[in-house]
Every structure is written in structure tokens, then in C-alpha cells.
Amino acid sequence: MNYVKFDREGDIGVITLNRPERLNAIGAELLDDFHAVLREAQSDPALKVLVLTGAGRAFCAGDDLKDFARQTESPASIRHHVERIQQISRDLMFGEKPVVGAIHGYAVGGGFEWLLNCDVVVASDDLCCFFPEMDWGQFVTGGVTHLLPQAVGYQKAMELWLLGEKQDSRALLDLRLVNWVVPRGEMMQKAMDVAAVIASKSAFSVARLKTLLTTQLQTRIATALELEQAATIACFGTDEAAARIKKFG
Numbered sequence: 001m002n003y004v005k006f007d008r009e010g011d012i013g014v015i016t017l018n019r020p021e022r023l024n025a026i027g028a029e030l031l032d033d034f035h036a037v038l039r040e041a042q043s044d045p046a047l048k049v050l051v052l053t054g055a056g057r058a059f060c061a062g063d064d065l066k067d068f069a070r071q072t073e074s075p076a077s078i079r080h081h082v083e084r085i086q087q088i089s090r091d092l093m094f095g096e097k098p099v100v101g102a103i104h105g106y107a108v109g110g111g112f113e114w115l116l117n118c119d120v121v122v123a124s125d126d127l128c129c130f131f132p133e134m135d136w137g138q139f140v141t142g143g144v145t146h147l148l149p150q151a152v153g154y155q156k157a158m159e160l161w162l163l164g165e166k167q168d169s170r171a172l173l174d175l176r177l178v179n180w181v182v183p184r185g186e187m188m189q190k191a192m193d194v195a196a197v198i199a200s201k202s203a204f205s206v207a208r209l210k211t212l213l214t215t216q217l218q219t220r221i222a223t224a225l226e227l228e229q230a231a232t233i234a235c236f237g238t239d240e241a242a243a244r245i246k247k248f249g
Contacts, residue, residue, distance in 0.1 A: 004033040005055070006041060011048040012195045013041040013097075020056025025064035026110050028071075031084040035091060042095035048199040048206070051191050052092075052118060053102040060111025062132065068245045071236065078236045082141070085110060085232075086225045089142040092117040093221065094214055096207035098198055102191035103127055104184055113142030116151075116177065119210065122191040123178040127169040131161050137241035139232040146217075146224035151177060 005016040015037055017024040024030070041050050054060055071081045092099055092114065104124030107115045112129045115121055133140050140161060148157040152175050169181045182190045198206065235241055
């Protein structure tokens with residue numbers, strides 16, 4: 001895998017987005033590698049918990065605007081790209097293994113959404129998150145149209161989406177969207193410590209817990225994913241989106 005690294009440290013799997021020269025921005029190759037790694041990790045009986053992080057200065061800067069022309073060259077390419085984005089959220093949320101996010105730098109758009117797909121999150125004190133989709137003529141993904149209002153309330157979720165204002169690590173902690181904030185140099189160790197505690201529990205019980213919770217939510221999240229997918233496909237195909245992304249990119 002060129003764009004996503006997968007390492008095993010005992011019974012902990014460490015997944016690292018590995019496109020640092022583009023701040024781990026979301027492109028076709030990264031999505032393919034990420035999906036393949038998550039399938040391998042979730043199906044490995046030797047692993048009890050996964051840690052998700054990003055190489056370089058950021059976790060994930062969101063969709064790669066420089067790849068927009070390729071993503072939108074046909075209706076089929078738009079659908080394929082958006083389907084793969086939503087599949088990553090299914091891989092993260094509907095697998096049995098808990099996912100510990102170790103998130104630093106920028107987590108923007110899809111990167112913010114993947115943060116929200118983690119089960120618990122260790123945030124670096126330099127973390128900055130925001131939703132730029134409304135600026136770009138795009139739409140949010142990752143099931144967050146269900147997840148975020150449940151976490152912060154309808155009006156706060158709308159504020160985050162409509163205004164797209166940057167949220168630092170302390171604001172995210174106050175919103176209860178991350179569990180811990182630590183200095184950048186301590187983030188991975190804290191995440192591994194948290195993962196080790198989870199791994200010390202009964203893997204059977206932990207898997208049942210996550211499965212029960214996601215099963216209760218799955219119908220609503222699955223519906224959100226499908227509706228988001230349709231809205232995102234529609235947004236990707238507009239002339240306005242092309243013009244706005246050309247301006248921002």
C-alpha cells in the first residue's frame with residue numbers, strides 16, 4: 001500500500017494515512033488503499049483494537065481539490081468516488097474492532113468526518129477541524145448528518161456546517177467530539193496507551209458492545225450515508241461546484 005500504512009504492534013493495529021505531501025488529502029488511490037487496509041485489519045483475529053492517524057503535518061485535509069476534474073469527468077466517476085468515501089465510514093463504524101483516533105494538524109471536511117467515525121479520539125493540541133463543504137458547493141459525508149446533531153445538538157451542528165468556522169482542540173473537547181487533548185509529541189503514546197487498555201478487555205465483550213451500539217444506529221446511519229451520497233453526487237455535478245473549487249483550489 002502506497003498511501004496507507006498498516007503496522008501491527010502486538011494486538012493493536014496502527015493505520016496511518018500516508019500522503020503527507022498533500023496533507024493526506026482524499027484521492028482515489030488513498031481511498032482504495034484505506035479500504036483494503038481496513039478490511040484486512042477488521043478481519044484479523046489477532047488484532048483487538050485499531051489506532052488511526054496520519055503521517056506528516058496533518059491527519060487529513062479533506063478531498064483533494066486538485067483531483068476534482070478526474071473525480072467529475074463523468075457521472076459514473078462521480079458516483080464511484082462518493083461511494084468509496086462512504087464505504088470508508090462503513091468500514092470504520094460497522095467493523096467489530098474499536099477505532100482509536102490519534103488526530104493532529106488539520107482534519108478538514110472528510111478528515112473531520114473520519115474523526116467522527118472513530119470510537120474514541122486522542123487529539124493533539126494543534127488540531128484544527130472544520131467543514132468547508134458549503135463553501136465549495138459540496139456536501140458532508142461519513143454519516144455525520146446523523147452523528148453530529150446527536151453529539152452536539154441540531155443548532156450547533158448547523159452552525160458548524162453552515163459557517164464552516166475552524167474549531168481548535170479545546171473547542172472540540174468542550175463539544176465532546178474528542179476525548180483527550182495532549183501535546184503533539186505525546187499524541188501517539190496516549191493513543192497507544194488507550195488502545196492497550198481497550199485491548200486488555202475481553203475482545204468478545206468489546207466486539208459485542210460495538211456491534212450492539214452500531215446495530216442500534218445502523219439503520220439511521222445507513223440511511224444518512226445513502227442520503228448524503230445522493231446529495232454529494234448531485235453537488236459534485238454542478239457548474240457552481242466546479243467554479244467554487246477552481247477558486248479555492
